[in-house]
Amino acid sequence: MRKLLLTISCITAGLMSAQSQVTLTLQPGAAAGKDAELFSCGPCGYATRNFGNKPDLNAVAWTNNGNKSNIRSLIQFDLSAIPVGAVITDAKLSLYYNSDNQEGSHFSTFFYKNITIINRVTSNWDESTVTWNNQPSVTTQNQVTLAASTSSTQSYPNINVTALVRDMVSNPSQSFGFRLKMKAEDQFRKLLFASSDHPNAALRPKLVITYTVSPVRLADQTALQATEDMKLAMAVYPNPVRDEVNVSITTSQTQLATLQISDLSGRMVYRKEMLLNEGMNAMPVPVAEWRRGIYLVSVRSGSTMINEKLVVE
Numbered sequence: 001m002r003k004l005l006l007t008i009s010c011i012t013a014g015l016m017s018a019q020s021q022v023t024l025t026l027q028p029g030a031a032a033g034k035d036a037e038l039f040s041c042g043p044c045g046y047a048t049r050n051f052g053n054k055p056d057l058n059a060v061a062w063t064n065n066g067n068k069s070n071i072r073s074l075i076q077f078d079l080s081a082i083p084v085g086a087v088i089t090d091a092k093l094s095l096y097y098n099s100d101n102q103e104g105s106h107f108s109t110f111f112y113k114n115i116t117i118i119n120r121v122t123s124n125w126d127e128s129t130v131t132w133n134n135q136p137s138v139t140t141q142n143q144v145t146l147a148a149s150t151s152s153t154q155s156y157p158n159i160n161v162t163a164l165v166r167d168m169v170s171n172p173s174q175s176f177g178f179r180l181k182m183k184a185e186d187q188f189r190k191l192l193f194a195s196s197d198h199p200n201a202a203l204r205p206k207l208v209i210t211y212t213v214s215p216v217r218l219a220d221q222t223a224l225q226a227t228e229d230m231k232l233a234m235a236v237y238p239n240p241v242r243d244e245v246n247v248s249i250t251t252s253q254t255q256l257a258t259l260q261i262s263d264l265s266g267r268m269v270y271r272k273e274m275l276l277n278e279g280m281n282a283m284p285v286p287v288a289e290w291r292r293g294i295y296l297v298s299v300r301s302g303s304t305m306i307n308e309k310l311v312v313e
Helices: 002-017 162-170 218-225
Strands: 020-026 034-039 056-064 067-076 087-095 116-121 138-146 156-160 178-182 189-194 206-213 232-237 244-251 255-263 268-276 279-286 293-301 304-312
Touching (some): 232 293, 268 279
Antiparallel strands (some): 056 067, 056 189, 255 293, 293 304
8 A cells, every 4th residue: 555655646746747838829810809009199189099990009209290199009918828827938929010000110210219118017908998098007017128120111029028928927917918118209219010900910919928837736636635525615805895805715624726806708807826724714805906897706626616796896
């Protein structure tokens, strides 16, 4: 019996140490893609207009009839296919020049370099309603700098956004894609790309993510050892909520679990893996930046899952 236990232990250790590498390629079209341009020119009437269906994705500092006119762009990829616990090892964003771009071509000079910044967006936005005046917030954490163009028609393939994507996966409630912005929004400079609405599928923005997942994770190991007398109970309060909700989970034994919160469309806005101690475990979750509506709070441990509805006002 001792020899059998040792054999099982060695097999488990081998599985735990093995890593399965997965590459996910995202290059959505107009139906599934989410991107929009933001125009600053108030006197032109652009600052309150939505430009969510243009084939362009630009960062521009220019003028319009003598008025300062800057353009920023937002783009968000659906990362829900990445499993909980995945380790992001590489992420590359490719942006392609659009020869039909309404703004012409890249423009950069010795004095006016079109260096562009890519930031992580930290508040939610709607492709069909976002404007310059209601644009979402961003963070400078792990921002990426694109060097000035060396040709007026170049593309920027394989931009290293690994750190940004890691932040997005680990903190989905504060991650809503990328923002492109000219580093110095002083005219005259342009960097111009195609959006997911472009008719040429090859020119649409592409994100390639490589991640690893252990075939047998510790959570699964716990699930194999769990018995039917393992109990889980959850309370969500206050409910409805505006600023911060408390998720209280009571368990009959120590176990690993995953807390996940999704909206009614199935889009995950929060997830956290945790070690639950026997008894009550309380987790505060900030919701002030979430859209109003109904959300589904789920706790999973092995094959056991419990759900509660949450209303955010």
